[in-house]
Amino acid sequence: MTASADAARVAMLARIQGALGRSAPSEEQRRRVLQRCAAPSANLIPARGRENDRIAQFIAEAERVNATTERLAGWSAVPAAVAETLAAAGLLPRLRMVDDARLASLAWPADLAVATGKAVDGDRASLAVAFAGIAETGTVMLLSSPSRPATLNFLPEMHIVILPEAVIVGAYEDAWANLRESFGPGVMPRVVNWITGPSRTADIEQTLLLGAHGPRLLHILLLAEA
Incomplete structure (x- = not known):
């Protein structure tokens, strides 16, 4: 991804975050995301x-x-x-x-x-x-x-x-x-x-x-x- 595309992505996500009335993710939220990425869990299997x-x-x-x-x-x-x-x-x-x-x-x-x-x-x-x-x-x-x-x-x-x-x-x-x-x-x-x-x-x-x-x-x- 180019620098301009990355900046556009960040700006778009910031607008969505603002429209939802959410603040920046907390350290605990970041930790949970990183933990899930490190050890992905399976969804329900039919x-x-x-x-x-x-x-x-x-x-x-x-x-x-x-x-x-x-x-x-x-x-x-x-x-x-x-x-x-x-x-x-x-x-x-x-x-x-x-x-x-x-x-x-x-x-x-x-x-x-x-x-x-x-x-x-x-x-x-x-x-x-x-x-x-x-x-x-x-x-x-x-x-x-x-x-x-x-x-x-x-x-x-x-x-x-x-x-x-x-x-x-x-x-x-x-x-x-x-x-x-x-x-x-x-x-x-x-x-x-x-x-x-x-x-x-x-x-x-x-x-x-x-x-x-x-x-x-x-x-x-x-x-x-x-």
């Missing part, structure tokens, strides 16, 4: 977030919200599965994907044009790798970075997500705990996207429309291999 068969539950919940799923033995099966998915959706064999060494090492079909980087106008399909899957709601957790642009999650018509079955957890709290452990204290990716099914809206006459604000299709490849 019963379905504690189911034993997380893979089956994830698939059921994801498909309930109009995502499609496919189970693969491992990474080597990804290129063929992606090519078949694009063909079944009637899309050209062109793919924009995250810059990931595991994907770069795969044998992609010669007739499938593969590129990395930010999604641009004209990209119809994208491929990402999830940090976690949440069985509770059939949600995939995606982290942004220079090699994983968030635009891949929202601009193309079809979003294909690779989800190793080993990273499927029961509840959101489990995923947050794994993220904190992976990144270390006080560090977070710039953006964390939780994606549950394809984009949808029912703003107009309560009629559900898919693809209104993002991908119309979400296909999740679950890998038995981590």
Whole structure:
């Protein structure tokens, strides 16, 4: 954050604080906040977030919200599965994907044009790798970075997500705990996207429309291999 942006943030928060009639936080309030940051506590976890068969539950919940799923033995099966998915959706064999060494090492079909980087106008399909899957709601957790642009999650018509079955957890709290452990204290990716099914809206006459604000299709490849 730049100095000017930081100053604007401080000024905005000060105006909100004044409108609420609150004074500056006391030392005790500061202490409680720092304590919570140092030792985050979990919120309530619904019963379905504690189911034993997380893979089956994830698939059921994801498909309930109009995502499609496919189970693969491992990474080597990804290129063929992606090519078949694009063909079944009637899309050209062109793919924009995250810059990931595991994907770069795969044998992609010669007739499938593969590129990395930010999604641009004209990209119809994208491929990402999830940090976690949440069985509770059939949600995939995606982290942004220079090699994983968030635009891949929202601009193309079809979003294909690779989800190793080993990273499927029961509840959101489990995923947050794994993220904190992976990144270390006080560090977070710039953006964390939780994606549950394809984009949808029912703003107009309560009629559900898919693809209104993002991908119309979400296909999740679950890998038995981590």
